Amino acid sequence: MIEARGLTKRYGPKTAVDGISFTVQPGQVTGFLGPNGAGKSTTMRMIMGLDRPTAGTVTVNGQPYAAHRSPLTEVGALLDAKAVHTGRSAYNHLLAMAATHNIPKTRVQEVIEMTGLQSVAKKRVGGFSLGMGQRLGIASALLGDPKTLILDEPVNGLDPEGVLWVRNLARYLASEGRTVFLSSHLMSEVALTADHIIVIGKGRIIANAPVKDIVDGGAQHTVRVRTPQATQLAELLTRDGATVTSDEPSLLQITGVEAPGIGELAAASGIVLHELTPVTSTLEEAYMLLTADSVEYQTESATQHVGHGVDAPADAPISEGAQR
Numbered sequence: 001m002i003e004a005r006g007l008t009k010r011y012g013p014k015t016a017v018d019g020i021s022f023t024v025q026p027g028q029v030t031g032f033l034g035p036n037g038a039g040k041s042t043t044m045r046m047i048m049g050l051d052r053p054t055a056g057t058v059t060v061n062g063q064p065y066a067a068h069r070s071p072l073t074e075v076g077a078l079l080d081a082k083a084v085h086t087g088r089s090a091y092n093h094l095l096a097m098a099a100t101h102n103i104p105k106t107r108v109q110e111v112i113e114m115t116g117l118q119s120v121a122k123k124r125v126g127g128f129s130l131g132m133g134q135r136l137g138i139a140s141a142l143l144g145d146p147k148t149l150i151l152d153e154p155v156n157g158l159d160p161e162g163v164l165w166v167r168n169l170a171r172y173l174a175s176e177g178r179t180v181f182l183s184s185h186l187m188s189e190v191a192l193t194a195d196h197i198i199v200i201g202k203g204r205i206i207a208n209a210p211v212k213d214i215v216d217g218g219a220q221h222t223v224r225v226r227t228p229q230a231t232q233l234a235e236l237l238t239r240d241g242a243t244v245t246s247d248e249p250s251l252l253q254i255t256g257v258e259a260p261g262i263g264e265l266a267a268a269s270g271i272v273l274h275e276l277t278p279v280t281s282t283l284e285e286a287y288m289l290l291t292a293d294s295v296e297y298q299t300e301s302a303t304q305h306v307g308h309g310v311d312a313p314a315d316a317p318i319s320e321g322a323q324r
């Protein structure tokens with residue numbers, strides 16, 4: 001378990017992490033999500049005792065990292081895969097780590113097999129591809145058989161097979177009762193791997209909830225309706241308190257009333273419908289909405305995506321009823 005309370009990190013005038021509190025539970029995968037520069041790596045470095053908090057505390061399995069007598073058996077981390085690149089072979093790199101941490105030699109072979117490094121274990125790490133480096137970083141994290149795993153962007157640079165492997169490994173480790181905390185800036189990736197999500201933006205926690213709640217909470221339920229009597233239907237719906245927008249004469253986007261209600265209202269008023277489609281925003285859209293105000297480096301296309309959503313253009317309101 002990881003517990004952060006009021007965790008803060010300032011670099012001069014820059015507040016990278018701004019008084020965040022959260023708990024990462026064992027037995028599940030927790031995704032740590034946020035745009036570039038949100039403070040994910042800084043938080044993970046503080047958990048691992050590599051950065052000293054300006055204020056607040058963070059513990060792993062009940063104690064600060066540095067207070068553990070045998071930290072490698074408590075928590076394993078992949079923080080910077082490139083940091084393991086040396087002139088040594090992967091096998092010797094792991095062997096040296098094991099020797100200095102009182103870990104039996106047999107465990108080195110075990111983690112090499114777990115991470116699929118058998119064929120390259122005797123090769124120099126310096127020549128490894130990014131994917132192989134990530135695998136070796138994960139092997140190092142697993143070496144002490146730790147109860148808690150911290151993986152910073154573990155799928156970065158991996159091919160689809162590698163991505164699937166990390167996903168399955170994370171889920172397997174959590175199913176064994178371990179705490180698995182992994183960061184990503186891709187909601188779509190985390191949604192497939194994590195049970196729970198903590199979203200951070202500009203150093204602050206924006207959301208901390210099960211994946212499902214984030215989708216439901218952030219999602220805007222819209223109904224798309226195509227009808228030759230759009231103006232008439234929009235007036236009736238607005239009178240009932242719905243919000244109606246449109247950017248095509250016969251196409252309406254409706255929020256505030258579900259599809260059956262729209263269908264019944266149309267039928268009762270003799271309005272012909274050519275289409276009646278509930279549109280739920282994807283997890284990626286929910287994430288964009290959540291982080292829209294906290295993206296540090298926003299591109300124009302990202303702004304447009306946030307502003308308009310994918311399925312719910314809102315630029316030309318026909319009429320807007322009072323929100324219920």
Ligand SMILES: Nc1ncnc2c1ncn2[C@@H]1O[C@H](COP(=O)(O)OP(=O)(O)OP(=O)(O)O)[C@@H](O)[C@H]1O
Pocket residue numbers: 011014015016034035036037038039040041042043185
């Ligand atoms: N050593 C440092 N000195 C000064 N500023 C720093 C330092 N490390 C991080 N920062 C700043 O703190 C903020 C948070 O950075 P951090 O690397 O934790 O974000 P991140 O969420 O991991 O981003 P990314 O996804 O890009 O890795 C950024 O604005 C970054 O520029």
